[in-house]
Amino acid sequence: MGKVIVHIDLNAFFARAEEIRDPSLEGKPVAIGHDGRSGIVSTCSYAARKFGIHSGMPMFKAKELCPNLIIKPGDYRYYSGLSRLFFKFVKRYTPLVEIASVDECFADFTEVVKKVDDVPAFFRKMQNDLFTKTQLKCSIGVATTKFLAKMGSDYQKPMGLTFIRKRDIPAILYPLEIEKMYGIGKKTAPRLRSVGINTIGDLALRCDNNDSDLINIMGKFYQVIKDWINGRGSDVIVSEPEEQKSIGNSSTFYHDTNDFNEIKHMFEQLAEEVSSRAIKENKMGSTIQIVVKEADFVVHNKSLTFDNPTNDYKQILGIALKLYEKNFLSMTVRLVGITLQKLIDPRDMAIQISLFDFEKAEEDNRTRLLINELNRRLKKDSLMRASEVGTKEKKK
């Protein structure tokens, strides 16, 4: 018997949150996002969607489609409070809850469901209880794997409840357009269509035949997709929040610029944000990456790895500026960002050295590669000796 994996997705979460706070908004076209030159729609209510508005759309375009659109800037503190309520609600049913993002989670209901007679009625009640207690609306997907549960919660919105057993895959998923497949984005979808794969059903058929076009397009992801679509995907719920891998901040200029002072000022703000978040979360990183987006949207990254992890504002700023000056000076840019990577908890660190500058970091980098190398040789050497000893002892 397989597991019972559930995916719960809050419908139009930010927009719904605004409606909960101000019921007069209910039924009206509401969009969350910055109403500025380069603002885009983060989320919008179902009433707004009827005008053709969707997330990711430039705000000015949304206003064209719907002149009466109500625009809210987004109150993320409030949203995350509601979000915590939602997870708390789900955890009352089972501790096996994997938080996937602010408005969705997976949960393992295998044991819960064993005590239930009418399973669809049970989930319908859960959905209604969430609404009564928090006013939040959700869609629920119930399946044997995380992928199928996710596709299930996406199938009917809002307040949908969809069961996808393995035998339901052809009826439910096969007719869907290829863009509906989780993991297929706007780059891969056109490539799949160009080789005649237009629906998930087409994809499934070509997977069965180990189609070479498909393998070429998908690369390593091919096997994963094939498993997903055949109902063999992962059913493992990771309840512990995973260690964060990076802390970053980026910002788009009001106007594209090559004014170094302006850019420097932006880097100062970004470094301050990254540093304070890292300190707050008790993290230090030993790689600093800057990202630069040109006026034509071409993105460049430069990074530097060094020996002694830091979360110090001055060090982060210093490295970011050096990377910028070295690679992008005089470039006209749209956005810049700083990301701190290779995070560790400083409490796990044995040594901390405060001396720090860019040249030293670059030198450290070379030194560290050498140390890595020596370390490997040492390991190899000791292994060899161990095996030599083993041989000698055998001979005895």
Next chain:
DNA sequence: TCTGGGGTCCTAGGACCC
């Protein structure tokens, strides 16, 4: 008035060594 900001993971090439 075209196109945000937070992330994660994968790939491919270069450097380096055995």
Next chain:
DNA sequence: TCTGGGGTCCTAGGACCC
């Protein structure tokens, strides 16, 4: 002296998701 293949780390770029 020439050469192959395996392996790891760093870096830059890309794709995707919410």
